[in-house]
Amino acid sequence: GGGDVFAGTVSAKASFFAEGCRPLLDKLESSRTALTRFAIALGPFVAGFALVAWTKFRVAAFVFVGAMLAMFTVRLPGALFHNNSRYLYVLVPLAVGGWAAACAHESQRVRRGATAALGVTAFVVAISLPGRLAVQAEETIAASDSYHAVAEWVATNVDDDAVVLLHDAGAMSLVGQQSLVDLVGLKTSTSPAVHREYTEAQCRRGTEATSLVAARYGASVLVVTSVWDRDFRITQSLRDEGWTVERIDTRIDTKTEGPDTKADGSDGSRGLERYEVYSIAPPAG
Numbered sequence: 156g157g158g159d160v161f162a163g164t165v166s167a168k169a170s171f172f173a174e175g176c177r178p179l180l181d182k183l184e185s186s187r188t189a190l191t192r193f194a195i196a197l198g199p200f201v202a203g204f205a206l207v208a209w210t211k212f213r214v215a216a217f218v219f220v221g222a223m224l225a226m227f228t229v230r231l232p233g234a235l236f237h238n239n240s241r242y243l244y245v246l247v248p249l250a251v252g253g254w255a256a257a258c259a260h261e262s263q264r265v266r267r268g269a270t271a272a273l274g275v276t277a278f279v280v281a282i283s284l285p286g287r288l289a290v291q292a293e294e295t296i297a298a299s300d301s302y303h304a305v306a307e308w309v310a311t312n313v314d315d316d317a318v319v320l321l322h323d324a325g326a327m328s329l330v331g332q333q334s335l336v337d338l339v340g341l342k343t344s345t346s347p348a349v350h351r352e353y354t355e356a357q358c359r360r361g362t363e364a365t366s367l368v369a370a371r372y373g374a375s376v377l378v379v380t381s382v383w384d385r386d387f388r389i390t391q392s393l394r395d396e397g398w399t400v401e402r403i404d405t406r407i408d409t410k411t412e413g414p415d416t417k418a419d420g421s422d423g424s425r426g427l428e429r430y431e432v433y434s435i436a437p438p439a440g
């Protein structure tokens with residue numbers, strides 16, 4: 156938004172998640188936990204951030220890192236966890252610079268020590284990387300398959316003139332003819348203003364914002380992950396505002412007994428282990 160220290164999409168997330176009004180100590184603890192997880196993920200390579208002190212850009216680096224972490228901590232500390240700490244990974248080049256400075260230090264003793272330490276770091280990374288990549292690939296493929304499947308289901312089974320309310324446009328914007336409305340506001344520019352007024356400003360996750368966004372565009376279908384629905388009470392918010400919300404059976408195998416009948420918690424639906432599809436209708440009158 157205008158005058159915001161964050162880019163438009165991050166600002167939209169800040170308004171939706173409404174973490175800025177939490178007590179400062181809680182936000183500091185959240186950021187500390189995120190940084191700790193990030194450091195553990197990097198392993199010994201994280202020492203490169205301390206070695207930035209030997210670079211010519213150390214002042215600019217420390218000011219940038221401090222300002223970035225302060226902004227996230229004050230407004231949106233949870234973002235430091237998002238997508239496996241993706242916002243923190245933009246800092247990795249600084250650590251690379253720190254290691255480079257140490258390996259090129261004027262002191263031969265420092266150079267040798269840094270080179271040896273970097274060698275150990277490279278060995279640790281080489282040992283752990285295949286396993287990490289395998290896990291990441293498995294998670295990515297599962298998420299992609301799930302989302303593409305539900306996107307195809309919506310494109311095939313939902314009327315072309317329907318308006319679909321969702322929180323993750325992604326693949327769904329590439330298939331089908333349905334109009335999509337982004338509840339958070341990364342793609343729908345009017346949504347953040349609603350959350351600024353009814354969620355962030357009131358420092359609570361009320362029921363009004365979801366209803367207002369859905370009503371403004373005449374949404375008749377909702378696509379939501381089970382995790383988001385649990386954490387942000389999206390379907391319950393609509394029900395509390397008088398909406399009729401009914402789960403749509405998206406199962407491929409219609410012979411299964413019904414939702415949540417399998418041992419793994421799925422029901423044979425396309426993407427249902429991650430995504431759920433609902434028919435929604437506003438209050439009468």
